[in-house]
Amino acid sequence: MxxxxxxxxxxxxxxxxxxxxxxxxxxxxxxxxxxVPFHFLKTEYYAIAAGTVHDKSLQIPFPNHPQVSLIQxxxxxxxxxxxxxxxxxxxxxxxxxxxxxxxxxDNYHQVEGAEKYTHSIQTISKSKRTHKQLRHLPEGAKIAIIGGGLSGVELAAELAESSKLQISLFDRGDAILSSYPKKVRNYVERWFKDKKVIVIKNSVITRIEEDIVYNHGSPIPFDCIVWTAGxxxxxxxxxxxxxxxxxxxxxxxxxxxxxxxxxxxxxxxxxxxxxxxxxxxxxxxxxxxxxxxxxxxxxxxxxxxxxxxxxKGVLGSLGKKVGFGLIAKTALTGRIPRLIKHGVLWKDKNKKNKITD
Ligand SMILES: Cc1cc2nc3c(=O)[nH]c(=O)nc-3n(C[C@H](O)[C@H](O)[C@H](O)COP(=O)(O)OP(=O)(O)OC[C@H]3O[C@@H](n4cnc5c(N)ncnc54)[C@H](O)[C@@H]3O)c2cc1C
The missing domain is CATH 3.50.50.60 (FAD/NAD(P)-binding domain)
Structure with a gap:
C-alpha cells in the first residue's frame, strides 16, 4: 500500500x-x-477564551473510513x-x-517577555488556558489585548459583552482592523466606546513583564495580557x-x-x-x-x-448580536453580518459533521 x-x-x-x-x-x-483528537473550528477560539462557548461545540470528529487511519x-x-x-x-x-x-x-516580533508573559488564542489548549486565567479575575480587573486585527477585536468584544472586566486593546496603527474599510472601522470603534473598551492606537509595545505592558517604554499594569499581534x-x-x-x-x-x-x-x-x-x-x-x-x-x-x-469575504463578531464584515467589496455592519457569520458557522459545522458520520 x-x-x-x-x-x-x-x-x-x-x-x-x-x-x-x-x-x-x-x-x-x-x-x-x-x-489533537478532533478537527477544531479555530475561528471561534476567541469565544473559548472568553468562556462564552464550550470547546465541545467546536470539535468535529475526523472522518471514519477504512483507508484512513488517525494518529494522535x-x-x-x-x-x-x-x-x-x-x-x-x-x-x-x-x-x-x-x-x-x-x-x-503567535508571532511575538522579538518583543522581550511577550512569549513568556502573555496568553494566547492560537490553539485550543492555549485558548482554554487563557479562559482559566480570565475567569478567576474579579470585576473591574484590567485586561490588555495586544493586536487590533480580527482575532484581537473579536476577543475584546466578546469579553466586553460577557464580563465586567476593563479591556484595553492596543494596536500599532492609526486604526484597529486596518485592512477593513473606514465604515467598518468607525462602527467597531463606536461599539467599543459604547462598551467602555479602551482602544490605544499607535502603540509601540517595547517589552512585556509579568502583568506589565510597556507602551513606548512606559509601564502599564494589567491583571492579564493576551497576545493577538500577528x-x-x-x-x-x-x-x-x-x-x-x-x-x-x-x-x-x-x-x-x-x-x-x-x-x-x-x-x-x-x-x-x-x-x-x-x-x-x-x-x-x-x-x-x-x-x-x-x-x-x-x-x-x-x-x-x-x-x-x-x-467570499471576511466576517467578524462583536459579541453575540452584532458584527462586521466585507463581502464582495461591500462593507457590512450591525446585525446582518453577525447573522450571516452565525449561519456560515452552523452550515460549516453541519457539513463537516455529515462527512464524519
Ligand atoms: C481567533 C481567530 C479568529 C479567526 N477568524 C477567522 C475568520 O473569521 N475567517 C477566516 O477565514 N479565518 C479566521 N482565522 C484564521 C484561521 O483560523 C486560520 O487561517 C486557519 O485555521 C488556517 O488553517 P490551517 O489548516 O492552515 O491551520 P489550522 O486550522 O490551525 O490547523 C493546523 C492543525 O495542525 C495541528 N498541529 C499543529 N502543530 C502540530 C504538530 N507539531 N503536530 C501535530 N499536529 C499539529 C493543529 O492541532 C491543527 O489541527 C481566525 C483565527 C483565529 C485565531
Missing amino acids: KKLVILGGGYGGMRVLSSIIPHLPYDLMVILIDK AEVEKIDLHNNKVWLTGKNPIEYDDLIIGLGCE IQPNKIVRTLDVEKDKKGRITLSKYHHLPNNDRVFVVGDCASLKHPPSAQLAEGQAEQIAFVLTSRWKGKVLPDHLPPIKL
Missing part, C-alpha cells in the same frame, strides 16, 4: 481529506496526524530527504506523498530547509507542491499564497490540492493553470 500522510487536521488538512475520500485508489492508505501525536520533524515524519514518543512514519497543514503560531508559520515549517517567502511561508509551485518535489504539498497558513492566511483560503487551496491528487490518480492531465481561489 502507498501512503499519503497529512500533517494537521485543521481547515486545510481536513478539507483535503474530506475531498479525496470519495476518490481514494484501492492501493492507497491515508494517515492523518494531529496532536505531535510532529517533531519532517525529513524530506528520507520521506519520513518524526513524532514525539512514537515510531517515525514513512510517506509516499505528504501534505503539510500544521497552521501557524502570526507566523508553525515552527516545524520554520525549521524546514526549503524556499520560503519573507513571512516564512513555504514557496510553492502552481500546483501547491514544493517546486522541486511534487510529492510534498503545503496547505493553509504555512503556504505562501497571494492572499493573507485565512480558514477560507486554506479550504480553497485544499480543494485544489485534492483536485491535483485525484487527477493524478485517474491519470488525467492537469490544466496549465488552476483557477484563482475564490474568497
Whole structure:
C-alpha cells in the first residue's frame, strides 16, 4: 500500500481529506496526524477564551473510513530527504506523498517577555488556558489585548459583552482592523466606546513583564495580557530547509507542491499564497490540492493553470448580536453580518459533521 500522510487536521488538512475520500485508489492508505483528537473550528477560539462557548461545540470528529487511519501525536520533524515524519514518543512514519497543514503560531516580533508573559488564542489548549486565567479575575480587573486585527477585536468584544472586566486593546496603527474599510472601522470603534473598551492606537509595545505592558517604554499594569499581534508559520515549517517567502511561508509551485518535489504539498497558513492566511483560503487551496491528487490518480492531465481561489469575504463578531464584515467589496455592519457569520458557522459545522458520520 502507498501512503499519503497529512500533517494537521485543521481547515486545510481536513478539507483535503474530506475531498479525496470519495476518490481514494484501492492501493492507497491515508494517515492523518494531529496532536489533537478532533478537527477544531479555530475561528471561534476567541469565544473559548472568553468562556462564552464550550470547546465541545467546536470539535468535529475526523472522518471514519477504512483507508484512513488517525494518529494522535505531535510532529517533531519532517525529513524530506528520507520521506519520513518524526513524532514525539512514537515510531517515525514513512510517506509516499505528504501534505503539510500544521497552521501557524503567535508571532511575538522579538518583543522581550511577550512569549513568556502573555496568553494566547492560537490553539485550543492555549485558548482554554487563557479562559482559566480570565475567569478567576474579579470585576473591574484590567485586561490588555495586544493586536487590533480580527482575532484581537473579536476577543475584546466578546469579553466586553460577557464580563465586567476593563479591556484595553492596543494596536500599532492609526486604526484597529486596518485592512477593513473606514465604515467598518468607525462602527467597531463606536461599539467599543459604547462598551467602555479602551482602544490605544499607535502603540509601540517595547517589552512585556509579568502583568506589565510597556507602551513606548512606559509601564502599564494589567491583571492579564493576551497576545493577538500577528502570526507566523508553525515552527516545524520554520525549521524546514526549503524556499520560503519573507513571512516564512513555504514557496510553492502552481500546483501547491514544493517546486522541486511534487510529492510534498503545503496547505493553509504555512503556504505562501497571494492572499493573507485565512480558514477560507486554506479550504480553497485544499480543494485544489485534492483536485491535483485525484487527477493524478485517474491519470488525467492537469490544466496549465488552476483557477484563482475564490474568497467570499471576511466576517467578524462583536459579541453575540452584532458584527462586521466585507463581502464582495461591500462593507457590512450591525446585525446582518453577525447573522450571516452565525449561519456560515452552523452550515460549516453541519457539513463537516455529515462527512464524519
Ligand atoms: C481567533 C481567530 C479568529 C479567526 N477568524 C477567522 C475568520 O473569521 N475567517 C477566516 O477565514 N479565518 C479566521 N482565522 C484564521 C484561521 O483560523 C486560520 O487561517 C486557519 O485555521 C488556517 O488553517 P490551517 O489548516 O492552515 O491551520 P489550522 O486550522 O490551525 O490547523 C493546523 C492543525 O495542525 C495541528 N498541529 C499543529 N502543530 C502540530 C504538530 N507539531 N503536530 C501535530 N499536529 C499539529 C493543529 O492541532 C491543527 O489541527 C481566525 C483565527 C483565529 C485565531
